[in-house]
Amino acid sequence: MIDEIVHIADNSSLFGLLTRPDAGPVRGPVLVVLNAGLIPRTGPFRLHVTLARQMARAGNATFRFDLPGIGDTMLDSPITSLPAVTLALDAIERHLGSTRFVIAGLCRGADLAWKVALHDQRVIGVLQIDGLARAGPWFHLAQVRHHLRWPPTRWLTTASRLVSRHLRREPRPMEDLDIDREWPAAGAERTQLRELLDRRVHIFSLFTGGITNYFLDSRQFASTYGKLANDPAIRFAYWPECDHIFFSETDRARMIGEVLDWYSAAFGQIENTAPSASTSMGASA
Amino acid sequence: MTGAPTPFWLGSPGRRLFATWYASPSAPRATVVICPPFFHEQFLSSRLFSLVAARLAQAGIACLRVDYYGTGDSEGNEAEFSIHGAREDIAVAVAAARARSGNAPTALLAVRGGGWPAWLFAAADSSISQLWIWQPILSGSSYLAELHRLDEAERALRADYPFCRQLGSYREDGQLVGYACPDALHSEIMAAKFPSQPLSGNTILGVLADDRIGEIPGHTTQRIELPESRTHWKDTLEVRATFLTRDLHEPIDRLTAILGTPRAVA
Numbered sequence: 001m002i003d004e005i006v007h008i009a010d011n012s013s014l015f016g017l018l019t020r021p022d023a024g025p026v027r028g029p030v031l032v033v034l035n036a037g038l039i040p041r042t043g044p045f046r047l048h049v050t051l052a053r054q055m056a057r058a059g060n061a062t063f064r065f066d067l068p069g070i071g072d073t074m075l076d077s078p079i080t081s082l083p084a085v086t087l088a089l090d091a092i093e094r095h096l097g098s099t100r101f102v103i104a105g106l107c108r109g110a111d112l113a114w115k116v117a118l119h120d121q122r123v124i125g126v127l128q129i130d131g132l133a134r135a136g137p138w139f140h141l142a143q144v145r146h147h148l149r150w151p152p153t154r155w156l157t158t159a160s161r162l163v164s165r166h167l168r169r170e171p172r173p174m175e176d177l178d179i180d181r182e183w184p185a186a187g188a189e190r191t192q193l194r195e196l197l198d199r200r201v202h203i204f205s206l207f208t209g210g211i212t213n214y215f216l217d218s219r220q221f222a223s224t225y226g227k228l229a230n231d232p233a234i235r236f237a238y239w240p241e242c243d244h245i246f247f248s249e250t251d252r253a254r255m256i257g258e259v260l261d262w263y264s265a266a267f268g269q270i271e272n273t274a275p276s277a278s279t280s281m282g283a284s285a
Numbered sequence: 286m287t288g289a290p291t292p293f294w295l296g297s298p299g300r301r302l303f304a305t306w307y308a309s310p311s312a313p314r315a316t317v318v319i320c321p322p323f324f325h326e327q328f329l330s331s332r333l334f335s336l337v338a339a340r341l342a343q344a345g346i347a348c349l350r351v352d353y354y355g356t357g358d359s360e361g362n363e364a365e366f367s368i369h370g371a372r373e374d375i376a377v378a379v380a381a382a383r384a385r386s387g388n389a390p391t392a393l394l395a396v397r398g399g400g401w402p403a404w405l406f407a408a409a410d411s412s413i414s415q416l417w418i419w420q421p422i423l424s425g426s427s428y429l430a431e432l433h434r435l436d437e438a439e440r441a442l443r444a445d446y447p448f449c450r451q452l453g454s455y456r457e458d459g460q461l462v463g464y465a466c467p468d469a470l471h472s473e474i475m476a477a478k479f480p481s482q483p484l485s486g487n488t489i490l491g492v493l494a495d496d497r498i499g500e501i502p503g504h505t506t507q508r509i510e511l512p513e514s515r516t517h518w519k520d521t522l523e524v525r526a527t528f529l530t531r532d533l534h535e536p537i538d539r540l541t542a543i544l545g546t547p548r549a550v551a
Contacts, residue, residue: 003294003303003358003360005292005293005294013289017358038332039328040328042331044328044463045328045463046328046356046363046464071331071332072292072331072335074289074339146447209446209448240448240449243443243446243449247440248450248452248463249460249463
């Protein structure tokens with residue numbers, strides 16, 4: 001396994017680490033891992049480092065870098081997140097010759113991965129962890145079911161807390177649903193998913209039990225994306241027993257194993273270069 | 286680009302360390318090797334000390350940040366990290382910093398637990414002009430108690446999520462605040478303390494801390510007060526707690542002034 005420093009753009013602090021097998025060619029598309037929120041490129045508890053190393057052992061390359069304003073990347077650059085990812089793909093293409101990419105992200109990183117996939121034709125896969133899902137009726141039903149299981153003491157303490165919050169004019173807990181995420185207008189995700197599937201983009205959407213402010217029931221996925229949710233190019237998993245930042249090493253290992261399995265199933269037969277020259281829309285958009 | 290770090294590799298094959306170099310606009314007045322904290326504090330504080338390094342560099346103090354073996358972007362896995370290994374990594378980083386900065390005096394800025402390996406190194410290398418410790422941890426046993434409290438709180442937090450699996454304890458999985466902490470490392474931290482060894486008389490010792498952290502016993506230290514509001518980042522897994530806010534500019538600028546004039550008094 002080799003870790004290489006790859007500079008993304010001249011005159012900027014953008015750089016990243018490419019982890020690839022130390023012998024033989026790189027198999028399949030290059031996995032590009034985006035920051036999980038504001039956490040630097042190593043990921044929470046070094047998750048992205050471990051993922052990259054395991055990917056390299058399986059013959060794949062992984063690139064991870066800090067978006068502007070995160071980790072080592074300074075903010076005094078005019079480059080914003082989406083163009084920064086495009087530049088990163090350009091840099092890997094120059095460095096490795098790869099023209100096919102899979103974009104991965106957790107939380108806000110998942111939102112950006114989705115946008116990148118829509119923007120750049122070189123993207124043939126998206127791994128989104130705790131990405132977009134609308135609450136809808138299944139969420140509210142699950143919430144009610146969950147609350148009904150509360151013991152009476154918890155009802156009393158919650159009621160007391162709500163009254164106290166009301167008196168102090170604090171926001172109500174349900175306002176958690178005003179999720180601070182970069183999601184498209186409600187309904188637009190179906191059109192966007194159609195667009196990605198028409199391009200034969202593979203999608204792995206994993207939800208954890210740590211996003212109880214908007215995801216509590218696996219049926220929310222289908223209610224968000226409609227019939228397209230059943231497309232064979234989509235893998236969906238709901239791991240309610242796992243938290244949002246993979247605090248447990250067991251959960252991290254399980255997640256990495258699942259990603260490796262998906263990668264092999266979705267891209268096992270795919271080379272890392274397209275048959276013709278690069279078809280980046282991002283570079284010209 | 287001004288203030289932008291230059292990434293590079295240090296060390297030998299099999300123990301390569303990831304480092305970033307923050308060059309000063311002109312010949313540096315001093316060079317600082319930043320020795321990061323351990324466990325979750327490493328990734329939580331990464332942005333803060335990247336910005337601290339950039340600010341020091343702008344003011345003429347070149348900086349080198351390094352990830353110890355088994356941490357951050359360096360080679361090795363978490364279970365291979367040790368305090369004595371980190372001391373060796375600091376030696377490699379200091380040699381690299383000197384090679385890049387010529388004759389400028391070399392100082393260490395160690396953060397939290399990073400103070401222990403930095404002290405071990407400085408005690409053996411009298412050419413270290415200054416050793417500054419950011420929020421020093423005076424005793425390993427109290428640090429472990431703090432880590433175990435945070436670890437238990439994080440594990441207990443899962444009870445707030447209706448479906449999250451409850452996790453066992455550190456004794457069951459060997460994980461401390463999300464990281465492997467094998468028995469050897471646990472014992473090493475338990476035994477860590479200040480002062481571990483006498484520092485050379487040539488080395489100025491300084492502390493950046495709020496007033497809850499006392500003096501290092503038996504040593505005259507220079508001291509720069511940190512605002513209490515900016516010292517709680519170690520108590521939470523919230524990365525926002527480590528932003529470089531304006532109230533940290535003044536302490537960092539004071540540090541810059543002292544580092545630039547090695548014999549000055551804080």
